[in-house]
Amino acid sequence: NAGVMQNPRHLVRRRGQEARLRCSPMKGHSHVYWYRQLPEEGLKFMVYLQKENIIDESGMPKERFSAEFPKEGPSILRIQQVVRGDSAAYFCASSPPQTGQETQYFGPGTRLLVL
């Protein structure tokens, strides 16, 4: 029973490029959450998705950031025209439908470095 999978684990981009982060939730999980963690800081909620629906994106920056969780395939967090301030670890978490968002299982994260 594989856990939450994220790829790539490390991503280097130059300013202005696009970053695409992928998350495959645990088998049977239909809720996906994205968090951002800056160095020496806690986790900041970004967005909560269910299959084909964005439930809450109140933590997402209004520009350049978008997320999706299609019917088939992984959830994608997309950052367009990256800037140095986007450098952080991005974590995906998933939870099963019957418990809602309380019990979240985290992936290993994608560490984005913007040069």
Place this chain on the structure above:
Amino acid sequence: QQQVKQSPQSLIVQKGGISIINCAYENTAFDYFPWYQQFPGKGPALLIAIRPDVSEKKEGRFTISFNKSAKQFSLHIMDSQPGDSATYFCAASTTGGFKTIFGAGTRLFVKA
């Protein structure tokens, strides 16, 4: 009102000692309080969680103490071991809500 304040920022404990990490919240709608453990380069992992209908929950060497009136909760690690050295996050959420609010984290180092 959505904040969860965590202290201390860092903690050094001798092997065998007790590690205590404290958190405080403001939103009385919170009704689920998990603690996560994170090792360097890894994602956070759920350690233990409590609901406000109990004042204490114990799992092995880990205990959560909850004070509803003070809106505070704490994690106690008994007989701390070097393998416990990690960053610990408290968090809070509401049943049926969408967000889990995390504290800033406590970096624990247990000296051998």
